[in-house]
Amino acid sequence: MATITEAPAPELGSAVPVAAEQLDRIVRDELQDTPIIDMHTHLFMPSLGKLGLWGIDELLTYHYLEAELFRFSSVKPAEYWTLNKQQQADLIWRTLFVENTPVSEAARGVIAVLSALGLETARTDLSQAREYFRNQKLEPHIRHVFELAGISEVVMTNDPLDPEEAPLWMKGAAPDRQFHPVLRLDRILNKWPQHWQILAGQGYRVEENLGGNSVAEVRRFLADWYGRMKPVYMACSLPDTFEYPEDSLRGRLLKEAVIPSCGEFNIPLSLMIGVRYQVNPAIRLAGDAVGKANLRAVEHICVEFPENRFLISVLSRENQHELCVYSRKFGNLLPFGCWWFLNQPSIVEEMTRERIEMIGFSFIPQHSDARVLEQVIYKWRNTRRTMAPILTNAYRLLAEDGRTVSRDEIRRGIHRLFRTNFERFVNLRGGHERHSAV
Numbered sequence: 001m002a003t004i005t006e007a008p009a010p011e012l013g014s015a016v017p018v019a020a021e022q023l024d025r026i027v028r029d030e031l032q033d034t035p036i037i038d039m040h041t042h043l044f045m046p047s048l049g050k051l052g053l054w055g056i057d058e059l060l061t062y063h064y065l066e067a068e069l070f071r072f073s074s075v076k077p078a079e080y081w082t083l084n085k086q087q088q089a090d091l092i093w094r095t096l097f098v099e100n101t102p103v104s105e106a107a108r109g110v111i112a113v114l115s116a117l118g119l120e121t122a123r124t125d126l127s128q129a130r131e132y133f134r135n136q137k138l139e140p141h142i143r144h145v146f147e148l149a150g151i152s153e154v155v156m157t158n159d160p161l162d163p164e165e166a167p168l169w170m171k172g173a174a175p176d177r178q179f180h181p182v183l184r185l186d187r188i189l190n191k192w193p194q195h196w197q198i199l200a201g202q203g204y205r206v207e208e209n210l211g212g213n214s215v216a217e218v219r220r221f222l223a224d225w226y227g228r229m230k231p232v233y234m235a236c237s238l239p240d241t242f243e244y245p246e247d248s249l250r251g252r253l254l255k256e257a258v259i260p261s262c263g264e265f266n267i268p269l270s271l272m273i274g275v276r277y278q279v280n281p282a283i284r285l286a287g288d289a290v291g292k293a294n295l296r297a298v299e300h301i302c303v304e305f306p307e308n309r310f311l312i313s314v315l316s317r318e319n320q321h322e323l324c325v326y327s328r329k330f331g332n333l334l335p336f337g338c339w340w341f342l343n344q345p346s347i348v349e350e351m352t353r354e355r356i357e358m359i360g361f362s363f364i365p366q367h368s369d370a371r372v373l374e375q376v377i378y379k380w381r382n383t384r385r386t387m388a389p390i391l392t393n394a395y396r397l398l399a400e401d402g403r404t405v406s407r408d409e410i411r412r413g414i415h416r417l418f419r420t421n422f423e424r425f426v427n428l429r430g431g432h433e434r435h436s437a438v
């Protein structure tokens with residue numbers, strides 16, 4: 001089993017210790033200089049065409065901001081959905097950025113993006129920003145955005161049952177070394193009754209109640225998609241009510257198809273647990289909420305499948321400590337990210353300190369979850385800004401207790417957190433052939 005503790009030891013004895021008053025600056029510089037691997041996004045490589053969202057209208061109609069719009073505007077959701085994209089963006093700009101001060105995390109993010117791109121941040125209309133984006137060519141723009149964000153690669157979320165996306169893969173979408181695929185299984189695991197017929201229509205002999213050869217046929221489907229996509233992991237989001245073991249179609253699919261297939265292909269399974277889906281369907285994508293989950297499900301999975309690897313993110317703040325405890329029990333569990341409603345500096349700070357105190361640097365502090373390309377600029381800027389004092393404090397405490405660190409050691413720590421823990425866990429650079437390997 002690949003764990004994350006296999007890094008070569010540096011020459012610590014000969015290294016020059018960083019003086020206490022330099023720590024903060026060196027940590028900041030090293031964070032700035034480390035090209036991050038963004039291990040969970042909803043971005044798409046250029047060959048997946050229109051699925052890849054970018055530009056000011058997409059930035060403003062992000063569902064995090066739509067949720068905020070309905071707090072400040074008298075426009076009702078039903079009316080909002082009749083507007084076209086530009087009208088929606090204009091409404092959100094006017095409401096959240098002109099008539100109100102954009103102090104929330106998601107709103108401030110748009111300001112940070114405009115500012116990083118050299119655009120004005122306090123205009124009453126969007127004409128300047130629209131003109132800027134109209135003049136960009138996608139591929140050089142992606143390079144520019146990645147550079148501004150300080151990221152080297154992103155990991156996508158690829159749904160083999162999405163009616164727009166699947167045909168593009170079937171035709172052989174050109175791989176891209178900066179965009180790694182992930183086989184996302186929400187429709188199969190959470191909504192089998194609504195989707196099994198798509199598999200059946202493609203020639204897989206599956207049944208609604210998983211009778212007959214269904215499980216073997218789902219494995220054949222996963223194998224075909226593994227071959228087509230070469231995903232770096234498989235993934236699923238799960239409700240707060242998720243249990244394992246579970247006497248359900250999802251329970252059987254996980255146990256008998258998905259986890260064994262991940263084992264066969266030697267890739268991890270990412271479980272993102274704690275969503276209360278569609279508590280307010282009127283606001284669509286913004287309508288999901290959060291609930292505390294029973295993490296014994298994670299315990300049971302790690303015990304039952306010790307040879308598999310699991311990337312785990314939990315959405316409830318109340319579950320975070322428990323997840324750290326389970327990480328101390330299971331080397332095949334890699335906690336990641338401060339997901340969705342947790343990606344606010346105050347909560348990121350609390351969670352990250354707790355993780356460092358409980359499991360050292362054996363976790364992945366953050367993913368961007370970006371849905372719109374330019375969001376990586378503000379999301380990673382925020383993460384670096386929040387991480388700097390946390391790491392400085394960790395090294396300061398260590399020095400007070402008798403061990404100073406060198407700049408190389410600081411760099412190694414930051415690289416682990418933002419690159420190598422992920423690279424090793426998914427076997428990104430080695431082992432099995434993968435068309436996106438760099």
Ligand code: RAT
Binds near residue numbers: 237285340369
């Ligand atoms: O953060 C989000 O944008 C959510 O809507 C979800 O997409 C979540 O991140 C997920 O991957 O399910």
Ligand code: ZN
Binds near residue numbers: 040041042
């Ligand atoms: Zn996501």
